[in-house]
Each structure stands twice: as structure tokens, then as C-alpha cells.
Amino acid sequence: MLRLFYASGTSAMAPHILLTDAGLDFEAEKVNLDRKTWRGGDYNQINPKSYVPTLQISPSTYLTECAVILEYIASKAKGDYRSSEDSMAYWRERMWLNYIATELHKNFISPFRRGNWLPNTANSKKLVWQRVAPRLQYVEERLQGPWLMGKRFSMADPYLFVMTNWMRRLGFSFDGLQKLQAFDESMRERPSVKEVLKIEGKPHSVTDG
Ligand SMILES: N[C@@H](CCC(=O)N[C@@H](CS)C(=O)NCC(=O)O)C(=O)O
Known part of the structure; x- marks a missing residue:
């Protein structure tokens, strides 16, 4: 299952909305940006860039960079969120x-x-x-x-x-x-x-x- 690491009101809201809009199965994990922690401990272990969003796509694979995460979500969604490559x-x-x-x-x-x-x-x-x-x-x-x-x-x-x-x-x-x-x-x-x-x-x- 996809797992989105986010902090409230940040750029991570964009993938949060797209995942929700697309009805994809995902978990949302809140990050404390002041302390760089999440409920699993040190957030910098998840994303050494030390910012949100991060999207976990497999037990050991994490995507970063909002625009790339959005594109990944769009590629997995049934909705028409991105155009075909030949257009x-x-x-x-x-x-x-x-x-x-x-x-x-x-x-x-x-x-x-x-x-x-x-x-x-x-x-x-x-x-x-x-x-x-x-x-x-x-x-x-x-x-x-x-x-x-x-x-x-x-x-x-x-x-x-x-x-x-x-x-x-x-x-x-x-x-x-x-x-x-x-x-x-x-x-x-x-x-x-x-x-x-x-x-x-x-x-x-x-x-x-
Ligand atoms: N290049 C990154 C930038 C992400 C970014 O700037 N995230 C901000 C929130 S919008 C953040 O987490 N900053 C960490 C901090 O302020 O400590 C991306 O495009 O995803």
C-alpha cells in the first residue's frame, strides 16, 4: 500500500488531494516538521532531504519531490489526471x-x-x-x-x-x-x-x- 508522509498545509497537500481524488488505497503519516519526527521515529531516516512530501511505494522504496510524486500517483490512478505521451x-x-x-x-x-x-x-x-x-x-x-x-x-x-x-x-x-x-x-x-x-x-x- 502507498504511504504518504505529510505535514499539515504543506506542499504534501497536493499528493494528499490527488490520492484522495483518485480513490487510491493509501495511508497518511503525519510528520512533525519542527522535530523532524513521525510516529516511527526519525523522519530523516525516511527522507534524508528532511522535507515533505515523501511517498513510500514499497517497503524499501521512497519517492520524493512533489511534482514527481504527483506524476507517479497520476500514473497509478484510473482518472484522467495526465495526458497521453503523444499529445x-x-x-x-x-x-x-x-x-x-x-x-x-x-x-x-x-x-x-x-x-x-x-x-x-x-x-x-x-x-x-x-x-x-x-x-x-x-x-x-x-x-x-x-x-x-x-x-x-x-x-x-x-x-x-x-x-x-x-x-x-x-x-x-x-x-x-x-x-x-x-x-x-x-x-x-x-x-x-x-x-x-x-x-x-x-x-x-x-x-x-
Ligand atoms: N523540492 C521539494 C521541496 C519540498 C518542500 O519545500 N517541503 C517543505 C514544506 S512545503 C518542507 O517540508 N520543509 C521542511 C522544513 O521547513 O523544515 C519538493 O518539490 O517536494
């Missing part, structure tokens, strides 16, 4: 996954880490916004709706939702980003998203440092 949509999906991972996800990470991966001071929020705002604008101009690539819900959507969820958590405005706001609202209506938000509960802390 242009296949490459567009990978461009989006890579864009979200490298241009958005990484730029949301605070340059001043005080026990959190997200910014937690007014100054660090400002710096993060300067980096993510133009990249969110890029997405806004291309978001087809209701999902990123149009009518088909793809493996990139849960990852983009993590970004809009972080916008909300950080109090970033959706002014001028109406399509992203509508996307965020549509995601919140999806049963899998509702379920995961309920299971994960309060996010890993974002306290003022």
Missing part, C-alpha cells in the same frame, strides 16, 4: 508542474527561516510577494478555467491549489487575480479537497517571528 497536453502538464515547483513553490519559501518554511514576518512576506506576484500573474493570464488546463482536472491542479491556499494563509490579495481566486474556490468545492482540508486540520504554524 502536446502531456508536455504542457510537465511545464506547469515544473513551473509550480521551481517558480512558485520555491519562491513562496521564506528567505529567513525561523522555524517555518513560509514567510512569517512583515518584511519576509513583502519579499516573498515581490517574487511570487509576477509569477502568479503569469498563471492568471493562462489559467483556462475551471481548472488550470481547462475542463479536465489534472495532476497540476492540486499543486496549484497549494499555492492559492498559501496566498490565503499569508493574507495575499487576489486583486487582479480573479481567475486564480475562482480556481481556488472551485477547488474548495471538490469533495477530495474538503476531505483533505478536514483531515489535515490546522496548518503547520506560521507565527510572527
Whole structure:
């Protein structure tokens, strides 16, 4: 059985949503990111990169990197979460996954880490916004709706939702980003998203440092 190592409200929410949406059989293991522990002990033994998500796919095989984990899940799911390799949509999906991972996800990470991966001071929020705002604008101009690539819900959507969820958590405005706001609202209506938000509960802390 698949086993997802996650911490509440992190990028691990993307594979958590996709696994749930696809109805795949999996276990969710909560990680304490402050202590780098899980109920089995030292989390760094599971993922020496010391971050979530990690997806265990066999007793001794672990996948890391959110975009790769999403792709693996999509490959195991019956749903239409990824396109066939001979289509242009296949490459567009990978461009989006890579864009979200490298241009958005990484730029949301605070340059001043005080026990959190997200910014937690007014100054660090400002710096993060300067980096993510133009990249969110890029997405806004291309978001087809209701999902990123149009009518088909793809493996990139849960990852983009993590970004809009972080916008909300950080109090970033959706002014001028109406399509992203509508996307965020549509995601919140999806049963899998509702379920995961309920299971994960309060996010890993974002306290003022
Ligand atoms: N390159 C990794 C980055 C994962 C990452 O940044 N995870 C964050 C949460 S969103 C984390 O676990 N950080 C560890 C920490 O803050 O101690 C990926 O794409 O999966």
C-alpha cells in the first residue's frame, strides 16, 4: 500500500488531494516538521532531504519531490489526471508542474527561516510577494478555467491549489487575480479537497517571528 508522509498545509497537500481524488488505497503519516519526527521515529531516516512530501511505494522504496510524486500517483490512478505521451497536453502538464515547483513553490519559501518554511514576518512576506506576484500573474493570464488546463482536472491542479491556499494563509490579495481566486474556490468545492482540508486540520504554524 502507498504511504504518504505529510505535514499539515504543506506542499504534501497536493499528493494528499490527488490520492484522495483518485480513490487510491493509501495511508497518511503525519510528520512533525519542527522535530523532524513521525510516529516511527526519525523522519530523516525516511527522507534524508528532511522535507515533505515523501511517498513510500514499497517497503524499501521512497519517492520524493512533489511534482514527481504527483506524476507517479497520476500514473497509478484510473482518472484522467495526465495526458497521453503523444499529445502536446502531456508536455504542457510537465511545464506547469515544473513551473509550480521551481517558480512558485520555491519562491513562496521564506528567505529567513525561523522555524517555518513560509514567510512569517512583515518584511519576509513583502519579499516573498515581490517574487511570487509576477509569477502568479503569469498563471492568471493562462489559467483556462475551471481548472488550470481547462475542463479536465489534472495532476497540476492540486499543486496549484497549494499555492492559492498559501496566498490565503499569508493574507495575499487576489486583486487582479480573479481567475486564480475562482480556481481556488472551485477547488474548495471538490469533495477530495474538503476531505483533505478536514483531515489535515490546522496548518503547520506560521507565527510572527
Ligand atoms: N523540492 C521539494 C521541496 C519540498 C518542500 O519545500 N517541503 C517543505 C514544506 S512545503 C518542507 O517540508 N520543509 C521542511 C522544513 O521547513 O523544515 C519538493 O518539490 O517536494
